[in-house]
Amino acid sequence: MRAKDTLGQRGEELAAIFLTAGGIEIVDRNWRCPDGEIDLVGVDGETLVIVEVKTRSSLDYGDPLEAITPAKLARLYLLASRWRRASARHYPAFRVDAVSVLDNGSGAPVIEHLKEVAL
Structure with a gap:
């Protein structure tokens, strides 16, 4: 597997742990x-x-969240509708969130959670 x-x-995995600790x-x-x-x-909730x-392991190529382009965000909204149709579960609302993880392996990772990223 590539680095x-x-x-x-x-x-x-770190994002999942972070979000779970926050109640998601x-x-x-x-x-x-x-x-x-x-x-x-x-x-x-619902x-x-x-x-x-x-x-990212460093900021050499910019902040991780800068990699979420408008095209990527539009795709995420499309994928949300696809997942909703494929799932047997119903939710009255949905949102798209972004999590950045900065982890160089030498200390505690820095995690940032942005809620409701909009088009």
Whole structure:
């Protein structure tokens, strides 16, 4: 496995732990369909939460959240509707969140959670 993939998986696991500690129940991970992939799917009360996780080992290439482009965000909203149709569960509301993980492996990772990222 490539170092980038290992870092990404670690970031998703750290994000899941962080979100769970904040009261969001993780109900799906790495859900895929022909249109793309959702990193994490969570539930916050009665709200479905689609989570994009961006992990970096440094800021050399910018803040992790800068990698969420308008096109990526639009795809996440599309994927949210696909997941909702594929799931047997019903949620009255949904939102798209983003989590950045900055983890250089030498100390505690820095995690930032942005709620309700809008188009």
